[in-house]
Amino acid sequence: MAMKPSNVTRVIDAFRLIVLIFLPAAIKAIYRCLRHGRTSPEWTLGLEIASDGTRAMITDLGKWPIDRMQDIARLGFPGNVPKGISFNNVELAGVPSEYVYNQNAKDDAILLYLHGGGMVLGSPKTHRDMIAQLAVKMGVSAYALDYRLAPQHPYPASIDDTFNAYRYLLDMGIKPERIVVAGDSAGAVLTLALQLKLKEENLPFPAATVAFSPAPDLTLKGKSWETNLKTDFLTREIAEYWLNLYATKELRENLALVSATNGDFNGCPPLMIQAGAGECLYDEIEDFVAKLRTMDIDLTYESYRDMPHVWHLFRAVAPQGDIALTSAANFMRTHLDLLEQQVSEPMPQVAAASA
Numbered sequence: 492m493a494m495k496p497s498n499v500t501r502v503i504d505a506f507r508l509i510v511l512i513f514l515p516a517a518i519k520a521i522y523r524c525l526r527h528g529r530t531s532p533e534w535t536l537g538l539e540i541a542s543d544g545t546r547a548m549i550t551d552l553g554k555w556p557i558d559r560m561q562d563i564a565r566l567g568f569p570g571n572v573p574k575g576i577s578f579n580n581v582e583l584a585g586v587p588s589e590y591v592y593n594q595n596a597k598d599d600a601i602l603l604y605l606h607g608g609g610m611v612l613g614s615p616k617t618h619r620d621m622i623a624q625l626a627v628k629m630g631v632s633a634y635a636l637d638y639r640l641a642p643q644h645p646y647p648a649s650i651d652d653t654f655n656a657y658r659y660l661l662d663m664g665i666k667p668e669r670i671v672v673a674g675d676s677a678g679a680v681l682t683l684a685l686q687l688k689l690k691e692e693n694l695p696f697p698a699a700t701v702a703f704s705p706a707p708d709l710t711l712k713g714k715s716w717e718t719n720l721k722t723d724f725l726t727r728e729i730a731e732y733w734l735n736l737y738a739t740k741e742l743r744e745n746l747a748l749v750s751a752t753n754g755d756f757n758g759c760p761p762l763m764i765q766a767g768a769g770e771c772l773y774d775e776i777e778d779f780v781a782k783l784r785t786m787d788i789d790l791t792y793e794s795y796r797d798m799p800h801v802w803h804l805f806r807a808v809a810p811q812g813d814i815a816l817t818s819a820a821n822f823m824r825t826h827l828d829l830l831e832q833q834v835s836e837p838m839p840q841v842a843a844a845s846a
Contacts, residue, residue, distance in 0.1 A: 504563045508548050516540075516547035530721055531769065531797035537808025542799050546724035553729055557611070557642060557736075564608065567616030570807070573627045578619065583634060584659035586652045589615035591633040593626045600669045600827045601660065602626060602633035603697070605653060607676025607704075607801055609733035610641050618675070621803050621816070625673065628820035630829060634660070638681070642736035649737075650748055653681045654688050657697070667695035671823040675801045679705035683751040686759045696760040699826035701819045703765050704801045705779070706772055707751040709734050709743040713774030722769030723799045730771075752779050761789040763822045765815050767798030791822060 520543040524536055534542075552560045572578075575594040582588060591604075602625060606618040615622070615635035626633045638652040660670060674682040679702035689696055711734070716727040738749050747754035752775070756762070762783070766776040773794075780792050795802065795811050806812030 500559075501563065501566065504559065505566060508551065508563065512547050512551045513544040516543045519543065533797040533811070535808055535810075538799075538802075538805055541805045541808055542724045546726075549724065549729055550726075552612075553732060561612060561640060564612040565614040565616060567614070567619060570620040572619075573623050576623045576626065578615075581634070583636065583656035584652075586639075586656050587637040588656065589619075589635040589637065591615075591619075591622050591626050591635060593630070593632045595627075595630065596632050597630050598669075598827070598829050599665075600629075600631045600671070600698075600829060601665055602629060602631055602823070603657060603660065603670060603672045604633050604635045605638065605672070605674030605678030605681045606635060607674065607678045608640070609730065610649060610677045610680075610737035611733045612640070613677075618804070620806075621675070624806070624813070624816050625820055625823075628817055629824055629827075631827075641733075641738075645736065646738040646742060646749060649677075649681055650684050650688065653685050654692075657685060657689070658694065661695070668698045669827065670697040671699050671701070671827060672697045673701035673703070673819065673823070675703035675803065676706065679703055680707075680709070680749075680751065683707065683754070683756075684748045686756065686762075687747055687751070687754045690755075690759060699761040699763070699823055700759075701763045701765070701823060703803055703815075703819070704767060704770060704772060705751070705764060705776060706730075707779035708775045709738065709750045710740075711775070713772065713778070715774040716771045719769050719771050719773060722797050723767075723771045725771050725800050727771065752782065755786070756783055757787040759788050761791070761822075761826050763791040763793070763819060765793045765795065765803075765819065767800060767802050768794050769797040770800040772800065793818060 517540040520539045524539055530539060577592045579590045581590045604622045606613045606615060614637050622633055622635050636656050639648040672682050672685060682700050682702050683705060686700060711727055711730055742749045764780060766773055783790050795815060798811055802809050803812045803816055
């Protein structure tokens with residue numbers, strides 16, 4: 492059994508990533524922009540730096556032992572916490588989670604959020620800014636699920652955790668029409684899979700769902716993996732490495748709970764999909780959207796010009812990130828009827844996570 496890295500190791504790893512990997516990539520991005528211009532008229536210099544630095548860090552992390560890579564990626568990123576937001580460790584059906592409490596919430600509705608990270612990385616901490624912004628914009632509190640990751644826990648562990656957590660919210664007495672589910676990247680894959688699982692189990696759907704930069708086809712067939720290399724920090728090599736740790740090629744080709752493009756979404760709840768036209772997943776998202784438009788589902792699709800994968804995470808340096816989060820928040824508010832609903836009783840609480 493591998494030992495968990497010490498705090499000293501974490502500090503050294505974080506220092507190495509920032510100073511030796513991110514900063515040189517940032518300097519190169521600045522030089523490139525000064526010499527050759529920006530990647531796109533839609534990109535700020537800050538987004539150029541963030542994208543190049545992220546690509547460099549992800550590439551470097553891919554060379555690390557998996558447990559060390561996961562540990563450093565769980566540390567999260569610094570950011571300003573919105574006023575009235577606090578974070579508490581809880582459990583949903585035994586699944587570690589973070590309760591993002593919004594003291595200014597005026598409604599009993601709940602956002603269940605599923606973080607991204609290629610099924611092998613990430614945690615609620617890495618996505619705190621994005622989740623907190625959604626909570627504030629919606630005027631609700633949220634639960635961010637810390638689902639199990641591959642390769643220690645390959646398919647179907649993360650889907651089981653998502654399904655069990657959602658069912659636990661129902662068991663707590665929260666009505667399904669007061670729940671919305673959202674996720675980015677791998678978390679968007681789980682958001683889509685949850686709908687199919689609920690349909691299969693004949694359980695009530697949430698009021699609406701949002702998929703930020705989903706990966707609907709985990710075989711990664713789209714041509715945009717080549718054509719959008721300059722406008723994204725992901726590469727097919729990195730994505731395939733992660734996904735091979737999560738599910739076999741056969742499962743990724745055939746199973747709808749793994750690759751949503753194989754799924755039947757007729758009768759599923761209202762769904763918003765947001766995609767960056769500059770991300771490597773773009774062709775697969777477009778093909779998936781075309782399939783959904785032939786089905787009985789209330790679909791809202793937004794494409795953002797030249798934006799990279801989950802550009803929402805870069806909202807501090809890319810105004811399109813905040814614009815997209817506001818649009819998603821308004822979509823979920825609409826389906827929750829938040830303007831008309833008032834809190835009628837105290838919100839249910841879950842047990843604190845064990846230390």
